[in-house]
Amino acid sequence: xxxxxxxxxxRLGYVFLEHQGNAQFRLLSPAPRWLSKIWNITGxxxxxxxxxxxxxxxxxxxxxxxxxxxxxxxxxxQSEPWMENSASGGGIPLQAMAFQVNGKRYLALQSPETQxxxxxxxLQTARExxxxxxxxxxxxxxxxxxxxxxxxxxxxxxxxxxxxxxxxAEESLSDKARGILDLGKDASHRQLSMIQDVLQVFxxxxxxxxxxxxxxDFAADxxxxxxxxIGGFVPVFSAKRVSLSLAPAVDRDASWRVRGEPTRLERxxxxxxxxxxxxxxxxxxxxxxxxxxxxxxxxxxxxxxPGLPAGMSPSQVFVLFSKGKEGGGKAGLGLYFCRLTVxxxxxxxxxxxxxxxxxxxxxxxPAAAKRGSSPESGAPNPEIRKRGEPQVGKGPMRVLxxxxxxxxxxxxxxxxxxxxxRVVTVANGxxxxxxxxxxxxxxxxxxxxxxxxxxxxxxxxxxxxxKQSGRAVVIALTGYNTDSDRVRLLNAGFDGVLxxxxxxxxxxxxLRLPVSALVHLNPERAGNHxxxxxxxxxxxxxxxxxxxxxxxxxxxxPKKLAQIRDAIRAKRxxxxxxxxxxxxxxxxxxxxxxxxxxxxxxxxxxxxxxxxEAPRIYDSLKEEIAKLEANLRGYAxxxxxxxxxxxxxxxxxxxxxxxxxx
Amino acid sequence: xxxxxxxxxxxFAVGKTSLVRRFVESIYxxxxxxxxxxxxxxxLVRAGGKEVTLVLWDLYGEDDFQKxxxxxxxxxxxxxxxxxxxxxxxxxxxxxxxxxAGEEVGPLPFIFCMNKCDLASDWxxxxxxxxxxxALNWTILRSSAKSGEGVEEAFLRLTRxxxxx
Numbered sequence: 001x002x003x004x005x006x007x008x009x010x011r012l013g014y015v016f017l018e019h020q021g022n023a024q025f026r027l028l029s030p031a032p033r034w035l036s037k038i039w040n041i042t043g044x045x046x047x048x049x050x051x052x053x054x055x056x057x058x059x060x061x062x063x064x065x066x067x068x069x070x071x072x073x074x075x076x077x078q079s080e081p082w083m084e085n086s087a088s089g090g091g092i093p094l095q096a097m098a099f100q101v102n103g104k105r106y107l108a109l110q111s112p113e114t115q116x117x118x119x120x121x122x123l124q125t126a127r128e129x130x131x132x133x134x135x136x137x138x139x140x141x142x143x144x145x146x147x148x149x150x151x152x153x154x155x156x157x158x159x160x161x162x163x164x165x166x167x168x169a170e171e172s173l174s175d176k177a178r179g180i181l182d183l184g185k186d187a188s189h190r191q192l193s194m195i196q197d198v199l200q201v202f203x204x205x206x207x208x209x210x211x212x213x214x215x216x217d218f219a220a221d222x223x224x225x226x227x228x229x230i231g232g233f234v235p236v237f238s239a240k241r242v243s244l245s246l247a248p249a250v251d252r253d254a255s256w257r258v259r260g261e262p263t264r265l266e267r268x269x270x271x272x273x274x275x276x277x278x279x280x281x282x283x284x285x286x287x288x289x290x291x292x293x294x295x296x297x298x299x300x301x302x303x304x305x306p307g308l309p310a311g312m313s314p315s316q317v318f319v320l321f322s323k324g325k326e327g328g329g330k331a332g333l334g335l336y337f338c339r340l341t342v343x344x345x346x347x348x349x350x351x352x353x354x355x356x357x358x359x360x361x362x363x364x365x366p367a368a369a370k371r372g373s374s375p376e377s378g379a380p381n382p383e384i385r386k387r388g389e390p391q392v393g394k395g396p397m398r399v400l401x402x403x404x405x406x407x408x409x410x411x412x413x414x415x416x417x418x419x420x421x422r423v424v425t426v427a428n429g430x431x432x433x434x435x436x437x438x439x440x441x442x443x444x445x446x447x448x449x450x451x452x453x454x455x456x457x458x459x460x461x462x463x464x465x466x467k468q469s470g471r472a473v474v475i476a477l478t479g480y481n482t483d484s485d486r487v488r489l490l491n492a493g494f495d496g497v498l499x500x501x502x503x504x505x506x507x508x509x510x511l512r513l514p515v516s517a518l519v520h521l522n523p524e525r526a527g528n529h530x531x532x533x534x535x536x537x538x539x540x541x542x543x544x545x546x547x548x549x550x551x552x553x554x555x556x557x558p559k560k561l562a563q564i565r566d567a568i569r570a571k572r573x574x575x576x577x578x579x580x581x582x583x584x585x586x587x588x589x590x591x592x593x594x595x596x597x598x599x600x601x602x603x604x605x606x607x608x609x610x611x612x613e614a615p616r617i618y619d620s621l622k623e624e625i626a627k628l629e630a631n632l633r634g635y636a637x638x639x640x641x642x643x644x645x646x647x648x649x650x651x652x653x654x655x656x657x658x659x660x661x662x
Numbered sequence: 663x664x665x666x667x668x669x670x671x672x673x674f675a676v677g678k679t680s681l682v683r684r685f686v687e688s689i690y691x692x693x694x695x696x697x698x699x700x701x702x703x704x705x706l707v708r709a710g711g712k713e714v715t716l717v718l719w720d721l722y723g724e725d726d727f728q729k730x731x732x733x734x735x736x737x738x739x740x741x742x743x744x745x746x747x748x749x750x751x752x753x754x755x756x757x758x759x760x761x762x763a764g765e766e767v768g769p770l771p772f773i774f775c776m777n778k779c780d781l782a783s784d785w786x787x788x789x790x791x792x793x794x795x796x797a798l799n800w801t802i803l804r805s806s807a808k809s810g811e812g813v814e815e816a817f818l819r820l821t822r823x824x825x826x827x
């Protein structure tokens with residue numbers, strides 16, 4: 001080594017120093033250029049330099065190294081990279097290594113510019129991709145929420161209109177009246193078609209999924225998608241020293257075509273890979289597997305991480321805003337998106353801890369039909385619906401009805417009870433399961449979209465529990481009212497599907513009820529622009545029901561108003577649209593048209609993120625709701641509600657004050 | 663002269679480096695440059711009639727690729743905890759980091775900055791986020807490295823905290 005040119009070390013960006021004690025170091029090799037650029041040190045070899053006091057980072061590192069090397073054994077200690085400012089501006093990356101040989105302590109400093117640049121670039125790319133991905137997820141969620149709002153807005157009045165016309169059709173009508181009724185029915189059907197159009201115009205993603213079910217041409221090649229996802233993720237995985245590959249057992253010559261749309265399928269794989277990477281330890285492997293299971297193709301993503309947290313069920317993993325351990329995930333949308341999409345395509349998705357180590361996420365999709373065969377051959381047989389239709393028999397039944405909209409629960413209950421049935425209503429899937437623990441039912445009606453637990457999740461739990469007790473008849477109520485959605489829900493295990501808006505006739509058919517057993521009502525009569533209906537009359541003279549609906553409104557309206565106010569203050573567009581929609585539905589029951597219009601305006605503000613005019617509209621809405629509340633209190637009070645003081649006669653009707661105000 | 667070590671903590675891309683640059687150099691850039699490792703800057707301030715040199719340790723943001731090295735907090739007098747109002751997950755990350763910092767180095771004074779308040783109309787936070795954070799007894803500031811809002815105040819209040827004022 002005596003002939004080793006020490007200048008080479010300086011050229012490579014290294015400097016070696018020997019610890020002299022008291023934070024003093026002696027230069028063992030020539031000073032590289034960066035040493036003078038940062039600390040103005042140009043000392044000759046052998047000179048002592050006060051390097052430690054020049055850099056707070058180095059001082060901390062040496063302090064840490066002291067404790068690590070204190071044992072006396074030969075050892076090394078390396079720092080993370082850090083940046084020092086050069087005198088001329090800009091930063092210079094450095095890395096330090098302290099070591100001990102034969103009892104003497106040394107310090108090596110290096111400026112690893114090339115490696116630092118590469119690492120920075122890699123991390124920059126990976127983080128920019130993550131930011132883009134987060135942004136995309138937010139956009140998708142926003143779109144889904146908007147779509148949900150629109151569908152509900154259109155569906156609810158239509159549901160009531162259809163029910164009313166079905167009821168009228170049972171009455172004895174003149175030919176002229178029947179002709180007018182037919183016109184109304186036509187209009188109702190046209191609006192239903194418009195809802196389908198809205199679905200397609202507002203959601204290219206949904207449209208893609210509907211198209212995917214029309215035939216084999218819209219199928220996606222899972223192997224291609226997996227290859228593409230692997231290619232895209234390898235740099236990110238490499239940065240964390242995790243290997244990513246396709247399982248060797250996958251037959252590349254086999255057909256891996258499934259029903260679905262390639263872009264969304266790639267997004268599903270990306271979400272699962274991103275999730276695997278989050279928990280995969282450095283040096284481990286993540287593997288994508290494909291296997292055929294009869295008419296389905298199963299895709300697996302295996303990691304070697306810690307597995308699912310104890311006590312966490314797979315269904316919890318896939319709910320909206322669910323995050324990993326200690327909030328390790330991001331917005332909690334990725335896996336929710338995967339579930340929505342896979343289920344929409346008639347598939348299933350889940351996860352489990354692997355016996356050896358790590359977690360397996362998997363999804364199963366129907367294999368696509370071969371090209372040239374019948375367009376329907378790859379899709380689940382639509383006849384399954386007929387086979388699956390409930391045969392619950394005639395006569396009075398015990399019905400469990402789950403829907404998150406209280407007004408819908410009250411009205412449907414009213415109608416079913418008029419038909420002689422006994423009805424238990426609940427607000428979500430979890431409550432439905434609790435009701436099933438207490439008693440048995442002839443038929444269960446589950447709304448698909450409910451908070452706390454969706455109808456689909458509740459169905460899964462019911463089917464799981466009934467293995468011992470016999471199969472229950474479960475009907476889905478859904479706002480996603482397309483053929484593909486019906487197929488999806490039937491495939492999921494429902495015995496029947498009622499698209500919202502559903503007519504009472506459809507419900508009767510489903511339940512095998514005599515039509516005449518039901519009485520319909522129309523709280524929001526079409527074409528009613530000023531002639532106010534008598535609410536009590538509308539409710540078939542049922543004072544009890546009127547009191548109940550009024551109490552519900554009086555109880556909930558202030559909360560709903562407060563939610564609107566908070567959403568305006570926080571400038572939360574979706575929340576504002578949602579809250580205004582909820583209040584609109586309630587006000588609609590009582591035909592409060594001015595309040596309806598103001599709710600509609602606020603919904604628009606929320607959707608278009610226009611907040612400037614929202615406070616003014618909110619103030620007007622508050623006044624309208626106050627009027628409505630006063631009317632309802634008066635009305636209900638006269639009918640015996642426990643409220644002190646008499647109410648003026650003019651306020652008996654909901655419509656009284658509105659007449660006055662006009 | 664007094665020296666106080668201050669660390670910057672938060673998820674990646676919340677604006678820690680931008681806050682430091684705005685405070686130290688009065689510079690702001692819209693471009694996102696990820697921080698690798700640690701960058702140290704100094705700034706002389708006056709607080710409570712004393713001159714204090716703040717030694718600002720701009721630590722890389724924590725994510726799946728880089729985990730916070732808690733030894734960097736040793737010897738720190740305080741830290742500035744930062745989240746990005748346009749990304750709700752960064753608030754959860756800030757809460758987790760503060761908890762972890764307490765476990766690793768014991769109680770340290772800190773101030774929480776909900777950053778990017780120039781983009782307040784794009785904030786994606788639950789309406790009750792402030793109540794949620796207040797319940798933790800944190801000092802909350804809204805800041806923007808772009809407009810400069812709250813930046814000086816955050817560092818000066820933090821300095822006063824380190825002096826027990």
